Amino acid sequence: xxxxxxxxxxxxxxxxxxxxxxxxxxxxxxxxxxxxxxxxxxxxxxxxxxxxxxxxxxxxxxxxxxxxxxxxxxxxxxxxxxxxxxxxxxxxxxxxxxxxxxxxxxxxxxxxxxxxxxxxxxxxxxxxxxxxxx
Numbered sequence: 001x002x003x004x005x006x007x008x009x010x011x012x013x014x015x016x017x018x019x020x021x022x023x024x025x026x027x028x029x030x031x032x033x034x035x036x037x038x039x040x041x042x043x044x045x046x047x048x049x050x051x052x053x054x055x056x057x058x059x060x061x062x063x064x065x066x067x068x069x070x071x072x073x074x075x076x077x078x079x080x081x082x083x084x085x086x087x088x089x090x091x092x093x094x095x096x097x098x099x100x101x102x103x104x105x106x107x108x109x110x111x112x113x114x115x116x117x118x119x120x121x122x123x124x125x126x127x128x129x130x131x132x133x134x
Contacts, residue, residue: 007050014043 018039 003054010046011043014039014046 018036
């Protein structure tokens with residue numbers, strides 16, 4: 001939309017400029033016609049350059065669009081495959097780690113229970129020794 005309003009503004013400016021020159025110039029009719037012809041030629045040349053540049057930009061955008069449409073799906077598929085392979089490769093390691101964590105947790109519980117039993121036995125022995133001294 002911005003490009004369209006720029007082109008319209010450019011065209012209105014050229015026409016307005018030509019009309020202003022035509023109505024305010026103290027030139028002869030022949031000079032006015034020459035000025036109008038050169039203004040028209042300059043406008044046509046500007047229009048031609050604009051069309052050429054716009055066409056090359058349009059072609060570049062279409063080329064990029066086509067490349068993205070062909071490249072992105074394959075990249076997405078490659079990423080999906082890589083993630084699936086990683087999950088399959090790491091599943092045994094994860095299971096092994098879970099088993100190790102469970103074993104460590106069980107050992108910690110057993111050690112805690114043994115420590116409680118030892119503490120209880122030490123307290124009993126301490127009580128017996130204290131009772132015998134008294």
